[in-house]
Amino acid sequence: MSARVPAGRVFALCFAAGLCEGYDMLVAGVAAPRFAPVLGLGPQQVGWIFAAAGIGLLLGALIGGRMADLVGRRPVLVASLVVLGIFSIASALVHDLAALLAMRFLAGLGLGGALPNILAMVNETSPADKTATRVTMLGSAMPFGGAVLGLLSVLFPALSWQAMFWLGGVSPIVVAIACQFLLPRFPVQTPAISRAPLRFALTGEGRGFPTLLLWITTLCIAISVAMMVNWLPSLMIARDFDRAATGRIVMMLTLGGAASGFAFGLLAQRLSGRFVYGLAWAGGIAGVLLMLAGGRSELATAVAAFALGFFLSGGQFLLYGFATDLYPHAVRGTGTGFAVGTGRLGAVLGPILAGFLLARTGNANHAILVLLPLLLLSFVTVLRLSGPRAPASRDGAGAGQAAASAAG
Secondary structure, eight states, X not given: OTTTSOHHHHHHHHHHHHHHHHHHHHHHHHHHHHHHHHHTOOHHHHHHHHHHHHHHHHHHHHHHHHHHHHHOHHHHHHHHHHHHHHHHHHHTTOOSHHHHHHHHHHHHHHHHHHHHHHHHHHHHHSOGGGHHHHHHHHTTHHHHHHHHHHHHHHHOTTOOHHHHHHHHHHHHHHHHHHHHHHSOOOOOOHHHHHHSOHHHHHHGGGTHHHHHXXXXXXXXXXXXXXXXXXXXXXXXXXXXXXXXXXXXXXXXXXXXXXXXXXXXXXXXXXXXXXXXXXXXXXXHHHHHHHHHHHTTOHHHHHHHHHHHHHHHHHHHHHHXXXXXXXXXXXXXXXXXXXXXXXXXHHHHHHHHHHHHHHHHHOOHHHHHHTHHHHHHHHHHHHHHHTSOOOOOOSSOHHHHHHHHHHHO
């Protein structure tokens, strides 16, 4: 496939799709202070809107990954981007909570369906020695997409919440059109996979234990990332930082996340996998300890925020690369989709856990401290994951034959 279509073109289009995803992941949070007064929504109702999008993301990742194995990666990606675009635009046209909940849920379905596909496409079109690098780099698209939204809100402070949703809707539709005409057709082993049970896709050919470890690791790191992304401003205000200092600290977290994909992509190409995984998790643990020790020092807290963004996001991006390598072509969309779905579950649970701890104890440090057991547990599982294993088939022939046997 890569001989017919330049791998760079596939990567560029998938990166563009990732930018759209990153934008939409943050748009409701940035727009909330603008639409909440207009629609008469309180904090709890705004939280429901975030949850609706998160549930849509979770279901979209599970469904989109499986459908990609059944009908093809390109049509599912294009459909996912169109769904994301249409319902993002529709979010700008609502007049009540029920309609906005429905629109954000449906937009989340499209958003969730796109990610497993762009990860699988980059894996299947990259040269074998650059697969991990490019899949990990692809992860940076989402923080950059969020950064674009942040930049727009700074440059155009009067930008309406409707305009934010319109921009988040038109962009994925434009990218979907480009993908339809510029992406290659990805082969589908329909006869084998359509008869194979879901259980085989996830656990067949010795993938059961690695899949379990991958889900545990992904869940722990996703909870950690979500806690920081959603609650860091509140945690900093609880430490008596003013709004300007809080904004600078949050910016450092975002910058760290945006830089991590490219940095860890290059490291993955040059160093052993176990060393790179160890570096990401050790750095994340060090970031937590520094955040706890930073107190009211803005410099120390900003450095800790950058470290957490860099190492936690880097670990998450490395896991995307692992997932696409673990599953052979015939079931790659399904396996990657469930891994992404596990991460989306963590993204829903993380803010809930942080909010519970803050409400129960009133101590911001307790919400940060809970990251340590999550990172230590996932450190153990990721080191086990990064041990020697048989590589997945890139053409899926072996998996297709095994799937046919399993179905038969």
